[in-house]
Every structure is written in C-alpha cells, then in structure tokens.
Amino acid sequence: SELANMMSVNVNQIISSCMSLGLFVSINQRLDAETLSIVAEEFGFKVEFVSADLHDSIDSEVDAEEDLEPRPPIVTVMGHVDHGKTSLLDHIRNTNVIAGEAGGITQHIGAYKVKLKSGRKITFLDTPGHEAFTAMRARGAQVTDVAIIIVAADDNVMPQTVEAINHATAAGVPIVFAINKIDKPGANPDRIKEELANMNFLVEEWGGKYQSQDISAKQGQGITDLLEKVLLEAEMLELKANPNRRAVGTIIESSLDKGRGYVATVLVENGTLNAGDIVLAGQHFGHIKAMFNERNQRIETAGPAEPVIILGLDGAPQAGDKFNVMENERDARNVANKREQLAREQGLRSQKHITLDEIGRRIAIGNFQELNLIIKGDVDGSIEALSDSLIKLSTDEIQVNIKHKAVGQISESDILLAAASEAIVVGFQVRPSLSARKLAEKEQIDIRLYSIIYDAINEVKAAMEGMLSPDI
Numbered sequence: 001s002e003l004a005n006m007m008s009v010n011v012n013q014i015i016s017s018c019m020s021l022g023l024f025v026s027i028n029q030r031l032d033a034e035t036l037s038i039v040a041e042e043f044g045f046k047v048e049f050v051s052a053d054l055h056d057s058i059d060s061e062v063d064a065e066e067d068l069e070p071r072p073p074i075v076t077v078m079g080h081v082d083h084g085k086t087s088l089l090d091h092i093r094n095t096n097v098i099a100g101e102a103g104g105i106t107q108h109i110g111a112y113k114v115k116l117k118s119g120r121k122i123t124f125l126d127t128p129g130h131e132a133f134t135a136m137r138a139r140g141a142q143v144t145d146v147a148i149i150i151v152a153a154d155d156n157v158m159p160q161t162v163e164a165i166n167h168a169t170a171a172g173v174p175i176v177f178a179i180n181k182i183d184k185p186g187a188n189p190d191r192i193k194e195e196l197a198n199m200n201f202l203v204e205e206w207g208g209k210y211q212s213q214d215i216s217a218k219q220g221q222g223i224t225d226l227l228e229k230v231l232l233e234a235e236m237l238e239l240k241a242n243p244n245r246r247a248v249g250t251i252i253e254s255s256l257d258k259g260r261g262y263v264a265t266v267l268v269e270n271g272t273l274n275a276g277d278i279v280l281a282g283q284h285f286g287h288i289k290a291m292f293n294e295r296n297q298r299i300e301t302a303g304p305a306e307p308v309i310i311l312g313l314d315g316a317p318q319a320g321d322k323f324n325v326m327e328n329e330r331d332a333r334n335v336a337n338k339r340e341q342l343a344r345e346q347g348l349r350s351q352k353h354i355t356l357d358e359i360g361r362r363i364a365i366g367n368f369q370e371l372n373l374i375i376k377g378d379v380d381g382s383i384e385a386l387s388d389s390l391i392k393l394s395t396d397e398i399q400v401n402i403k404h405k406a407v408g409q410i411s412e413s414d415i416l417l418a419a420a421s422e423a424i425v426v427g428f429q430v431r432p433s434l435s436a437r438k439l440a441e442k443e444q445i446d447i448r449l450y451s452i453i454y455d456a457i458n459e460v461k462a463a464m465e466g467m468l469s470p471d472i
C-alpha cells in the first residue's frame, strides 16, 4: 500500500501485478528490492534505493583528507584447528602490556589492543578462526585489515588452512603466514613453505610476495618479528581514520550480564566514542552508561581501532552489526524501531542471495558481471576438472570466479563464505551436512548438487545465458 501511494495507483493493481509474478501478497506486506523494481517498472517508475539497511544513510559523513590520521591495524588469526591460534593470541595478550598502564589483560572481550616496544599499536580480534571472520563478513562487516594464517610446522597445510587462506583472499585481506611450533622436534618449516608454494603462495624468503615468520607460540620465539611483519603489511594499506567525528564501528560480541545489563564489545572504526554517547546498533540503542577497556579499567573515550566494552544498550545486537553514534535519542529509537519492524516482516531472512535461476533476470537488469562459485567434491581430480571447465565459461560480460574449492562435504563454513561473497555452492558427488543445509536455508544460499560433471557445466552455462528455466 505504501508503494501504491507513492505511485498514486490503486493498491489492487499492485497486488495483481505481484500475482502475475507468482507472488500472493497482502496490503501490508513488504516487497523485496527486486520485486519492487519490477512492479514499479510496470507502472512506469524507476526505483532508486537510497539504503537497504538505513546504515549508509546514517553514516554518510565523508571525511576530508586533512582530518584523517593513521590508525592501528586490526588483525585476525586464522588456521587449522590445533595449529596454535589460541596460543598465539594468548602469548601476545600476555606479553604485550601497554606501556604506562598497569595490569595485564585478564578477560576475553573479543578483541584487545597491544603496544609494541617500537610504540606502535595493533588491535587483535580475539575470536580466532575463519568461521568468526566470515560470519561477520556475511553480515556485511569487514573489520580485519591483515590476516595471520598460522600453520603448524610439525603438520601439513590442512583443509582448514586452505579454507582460511581462501576466506582471507575472498575478503581481499592481505595475509602474513606464521609457521608455528618450530620448537617441536619434528618441525619442518620448509615443508610448509613448499606446500604453500605449490598453492601459488610463495613466501618472501623464497622470492615470493607473502611474508612469513617461523614462530613458537608456546615459547614466544619469533613473535616480535611476526608482529613487525604484520605492521609492515599494514603500512602499505595506509590505514587512516578521523578521530574528531561521531563514532562508527562494529559489534564484536554482546551478551546479557546479570549485574550490568546488556554488555557489548564494540570496535571503533572511525571517530571517537565517548561515555554518554547515544549509540544505535542493529535494532538496539541506548546511552553509554559506562565504558571499559580489555583490562577492565573504566575509560571515557575510545578512538579508531580501539575495542571497548559498553554498557547501556537496551538489548544485545548481533556480532557484525554496525553501530553509529546518533545525535539524539529520538532518531536512534526511530531507526531501531524501523529495523525491528523490517526484521519482523521479513522473518529471519536477512538478505536475498544469488541463485542460479536468478542469474538470467539479473543479467537482464544489467547488474550481473561476476558469477562466484564454491566447489566441493569427492575427489581432487574431478574438482579440478569441474572448476577449470566452469572458469572457461567466462565471457566478456560475466567472469566466473572460484572462491573456494576443496574435497569434502559442504560445510557451514562454505555457506558462510557463500553468503559473504555472494556465491553459489556447487557440490559434486557430495552433499551438505545437516547444519550446512539449515544455514543455507536461513541465509538463502543456493546449493547445487551434481553427480555428472557435464550436467554441472551445462546448467551453469544455461544460467549464464539466461536460459535456465526456474525451479529445476
């Protein structure tokens, strides 16, 4: 009915227009972006979306170059289970005490900052693993500047190592390799470097472009050098922020604490957050009653790349939600309410992702240039054959990209990556796990299963030619 009002047509006309698209809608139903465009077009209107989630419209402030100052990098550690992610983060947390500040970091709040002897700072996301990284990204949050990929030198490059590399690469985040456990008798860092080279990740000491550092997370060997390399990588990104503006950032964690109410760890990305500010985060808002750092010390302000705990929100936003400081409570409440209403109307459905059936339509609208795929299969040979053939389907108009390929069943991590990078999941002779299937349903990720390579290629080709009939 809102749309009918905007276009001054009878609401029944809209309803029947939707019906012709196979959608049976009620007067108060909210239409998704694509349906809106198609329906409006039928009435001679062109739809322009100002913002899908109200975030962009709130945070439209563009900083002038002269207001920008260098900020510390935000770093994530990823790697195969047991290769030493937690040990590395713990070691860094325990050894790097910010100069002039007493007391170590006693609590895990999802992120912490350290100051090196050189005086430079790094912020670590203390939620190791590519799942956390990609889950955030699937929610639209890209907070990591540099990824440390850790590989145990007494082991091999493992499936989750490859996954972590692909997740970082898909996000366009530079990688520094940490070859861990070099104190162990069976450790062989060169073997790891060779395996990485075979994957086209040639490390610097072998003439490649990837920095790597041999370390022992347990004994602390090489970690200072590792952090220097991370800083070097970060320097090239010329990370900057404007400390003199209202803060924006991302929710890292949130929970309900019996004594303190809702507690959220947030990472300030730009601007400065002050105690007393009115914060809007996802569907929640509130005055900051108090702020604490990772040492549980009360603080009044937090600048760019600083993680802080805030008290005072009226609920627990999700990890990956953006936060904004608002001018007044009324605006904050309005937007929070509107978001809640939107979420309720659309159910849990967060975002509509690409499906093979839909490609034809997207091409017709003219906004489809890249087909991203994640390929899982039963054996390496067929995965290679399939991905080569699929890449060859690329045309001048549409580039086919393989964001990740691996042997094994389709996992939750694959679905998260698909959600984060707008990809379709192709399974060859494999099926999704139960949890992956559930997540795919929730995130609306298209999973295509094949047992004949030829079928997979033909179907993707047909989709790219816009010839796939819906619902096969």
Ligand code: GDP
Pocket: 079, 080, 081, 082, 083, 084, 085, 086, 087, 088, 128, 180, 181, 182, 183, 184, 215, 216, 217, 218, 219
């Ligand atoms: P995560 O699963 O990647 O977080 O791995 P953890 O940090 O939990 O490490 C797994 C195991 O490897 C633990 O028993 C650690 O004590 C051990 N470990 C981690 N780093 C090193 C290291 O540098 N040397 C040795 N000898 N053991 C390590």
